[in-house]
Amino acid sequence: MKDPRFQPEQIGPNEDGTRLRIVGADGEFSEYEPRDLRLRCPCAGCVDEMTGRRILVPDMVPEGIHPTAIHYVGRYALQFMWSDGHSTGIYPYEFLRRIWDEGLEDAPDPSAGGGPG
Numbered sequence: 299m300k301d302p303r304f305q306p307e308q309i310g311p312n313e314d315g316t317r318l319r320i321v322g323a324d325g326e327f328s329e330y331e332p333r334d335l336r337l338r339c340p341c342a343g344c345v346d347e348m349t350g351r352r353i354l355v356p357d358m359v360p361e362g363i364h365p366t367a368i369h370y371v372g373r374y375a376l377q378f379m380w381s382d383g384h385s386t387g388i389y390p391y392e393f394l395r396r397i398w399d400e401g402l403e404d405a406p407d408p409s410a411g412g413g414p415g
């Protein structure tokens with residue numbers, strides 16, 4: 299099932315140009331390190347389709363990698379043209395949102411600390 303809330307309204311660099319920002323139709327925004335997105339490429343060349351194991355070697359991905367172009371794939375995904383020439387990865391919006399949500403869980407929340415009610 300496709301969730302229309304994840305449809306990007308806006309895609310572009312954040313203020314300092316170091317991250318890719320996607321603003322969803324629900325008004326929620328998410329930001330991604332370009333290299334982190336490249337490392338999570340879900341294509342068959344980067345992930346073994348049978349085992350789900352990641353084949354991509356992080357050392358092979360240059361530090362300054364960035365998308366040279368971003369294409370919409372139907373209504374459900376984005377395709378990135380990476381500066382290392384890789385372009386076969388299709389990133390569904392729900393996948394992108396999940397990456398962002400996972401990142402938020404990992405990060406310490408500065409507003410937390412009040413404790414439960």
Ligand SMILES: [Zn+2]
Binds near residue numbers: 339341344384387
């Ligand atoms: Zn790939």
